[in-house]
Amino acid sequence: xxxxxxxxxxxxxxxxxxxxxxxxxxxxxxxxxxxxxxxxxxxxxxxxxxxxxxxxxxxxxxxxxxxxxxxxxxxxxxxxxxxxxxxxxxxxxxxxxxxxxxxxxxxxxxx
Amino acid sequence: xxxxxxxxxxxxxxxxxxxxxxxxxxxxxxxxxxxxxxxxxxxxxxxxxxxxxxxxxxxxxxxxxxxxxxxxxxxxxxxxxxxxxxxxxxxxxxxxxxxxxxxxxxxxxx
Numbered sequence: 001x002x003x004x005x006x007x008x009x010x011x012x013x014x015x016x017x018x019x020x021x022x023x024x025x026x027x028x029x030x031x032x033x034x035x036x037x038x039x040x041x042x043x044x045x046x047x048x049x050x051x052x053x054x055x056x057x058x059x060x061x062x063x064x065x066x067x068x069x070x071x072x073x074x075x076x077x078x079x080x081x082x083x084x085x086x087x088x089x090x091x092x093x094x095x096x097x098x099x100x101x102x103x104x105x106x107x108x109x110x111x
Numbered sequence: 112x113x114x115x116x117x118x119x120x121x122x123x124x125x126x127x128x129x130x131x132x133x134x135x136x137x138x139x140x141x142x143x144x145x146x147x148x149x150x151x152x153x154x155x156x157x158x159x160x161x162x163x164x165x166x167x168x169x170x171x172x173x174x175x176x177x178x179x180x181x182x183x184x185x186x187x188x189x190x191x192x193x194x195x196x197x198x199x200x201x202x203x204x205x206x207x208x209x210x211x212x213x214x215x216x217x218x219x220x221x
Contacts, residue, residue, distance in 0.1 A: 009151070034210075043115075043201050043212030044154070089153055097142045097161060097205055098169070101153035 012108045019080045021105045023073040023090035032093040035064060035075045038104070039086045047075070047088075077107075085109045113137050117202050117213035124192040124220045132187040132216050134202030142205040143185040144169070145177065147198040148215075154201060160185055192220045 013019045025033070031052035036044035050057045050064045050073075057064050063076040073090055087104045094100050118133045136143065141162045146154035156169030160179040174196060176188040185204075189196060197220045202213040 041215075043203075043215050044210075045212070046209050049208075091153075097144075098156060098159065099144075099154075099203075099210060100156070100170075101146075103151070103153050 009103065010106045010108065012110055013080050014110050015080060015082060017080055019075075019077040019084070019107055021075045021077075021088050021107065023075075023102055025071050025073065025090075025092055027092065027094075028068075028071060030092045030094070033064070033066065033073050034091045034093070034099070035062075035073075036089045036091060036101075037086045038089065044089060080107075080109055082109050082111070115202055115204055115211050115213035117200075117216050119216060120214070121217050122219070124189075124218065126193060126220060128192050129188070129190050130192065132189075132200055132202075132218070134185045134187065134213060135183050136185075136202075136204040136211070137183065138204060138206055138211065139182060140204035140206035140211075141182065143179070144203050144205070144210075145175070145185070145187045146201045146203065147171065147196075148201060149198050157187065157200075189218075192218075194220045196220050 034049040035047040037047050038044045048059045048062050048064050050066050061078045065074045087106045089104045090102045091099045115136045144159035145157040148154050155171050157175050158169055158177040160166045163179050163182050166177050166179055200216045203210045
């Protein structure tokens with residue numbers, strides 16, 4: 001079946017550098033995507049979302065890029081901080097309410 | 112505003128035992144759902160509800176029952192626990208275009 005997946009399971013970056021986390025999706029009809037951050041022992045937290053009629057959306061230190069041609073989604077975190085250490089998930093909204101999650105990428109910040 | 116709350120935080124069961132994981136939200140959201148999260152995997156949808164009295168199956172519903180008698184509560188029942196149900200369980204509610212997750216219940220079935 002169609003699913004949402006991530007390219008890499010782990011990512012290590014130096015504090016202060018920019019981080020890029022990637023996600024591929026296979027359902028070309030998908031029109032809404034969300035990035036979540038999950039810290040150890042906690043539930044996922046909403047970071048940013050994007051609809052398929054957009055290519056880019058920016059938040060505070062985060063940017064999501066959507067490339068519909070290759071069905072690819074990325075999350076960019078600027079000036080990575082220790083508090084950014086977490087597992088990041090992309091999710092696809094199927095239908096009106098059902099979220100389908102990717103596998104997750106663990107982001108580790110090196111001092 | 113407590114958001115989404117879950118109890119218990121931790122639970123150990125023996126194979127064959129039954130239990131109910133509690134979930135409540137105070138945001139008046141119609142949509143609620145249950146996910147399980149296993150190591151190295153994303154969250155997988157177990158059951159969901161689009162409103163009181165309405166439930167439906169998700170991706171991995173076998174071994175779990177749900178009911179939705181009120182807007183606020185969405186309990187998840189394990190009728191006969193199996194070791195394969197060892198996991199972390201998250202409840203979520205969705206409103207205003209966003210999903211809010213509870214803190215999770217870590218369940219171990221021996």
